[in-house]
Amino acid sequence: MSEVEGVAVEGRQLKRVRGSTRVRSAVLWEVLRGVLVRIAPGGGPSAVVDVGGGTGGFAVPLAELGHRVTVVDASPDALAALERRAAEAGVRVRAVQGDAADLPDLLGPGAADLVLCHSVLEYVDDPAAAMAALAQAVRPGGAVSLLTSGKIAAVLHRAIAGHFDDAARLLADPAGRWGEGDRMPRRFTRESLSELAAGAGLRVAELHGVRIFADLVPGGTLDADAASADALIALESAAAGHPVLRDLATQLHLVADKPGP
DSSP states (O other): OOTTTTSEETTEEOOOOOHHHHHHHHHHHHHHHHHHHHHOGGGSOOEEEEETOTTTTTHHHHHHTTOEEEEEESOHHHHHHHHHHHHHHTOOOEEEEOOGGGHHHHHOTTOEEEEEEESOTTTSSOHHHHHHHHHHHEEEEEEEEEEEEBHHHHHHHHHHTTOHHHHHHHHHOTTOOOSTTOOOSOOBOHHHHHHHHHHTTOEEEEEEEESSSGGGSOHHHHHHOHHHHHHHHHHHHHHTTOTTGGGGSSEEEEEEEOOOO
């Protein structure tokens, strides 16, 4: 079942899932809903490219809503799972094997109205090259949705867990890592993510925090109490754009527009 199900998108309601999962995806889908409405060519379905979209957690629900979706992923196993998932849902999602940096060669320039690049920039060899490829793949007037791990949140979480030395190292490290045992190759701040987008010729339109509070609340509490999950979603939504609180989010979500001709 998709991690994004249970969230109303463009006026339609997808299946409900556990409260903790719904909370962690609600703000992201709220923002994407607005972006899709804003950039829709002629008010119709959009061409969406999901880079690193794996097994279709975003792609399949978007296809169910009528959008034309392509997933580009380096893993043939993930793409095979995506195709099975799409078939089970009764929708078509195009699967293309490749990396973010190869996007213009794989799809051509200006192929997408919206490019999703979620939880990918942390792992690529050259984030600037990947960003340049994303910018080439989106049409003028379209948008790129970036979701990355937040450095400041990681500092906070290590400190709360009692790993104070790790938190200090993470805070000082330009890549946002706490040591050799850290499995995350890099993390971003609001400033570093914005600079990356601007360097590729994109204009920062929106920047939100995703999971500001959700990862500090026991998941079992939210799974057992729908009212608490709804209240936390409302709080996350209200705080997502707060100029201080958004920097504390586990993930940073940046929407960048490509200027028109």
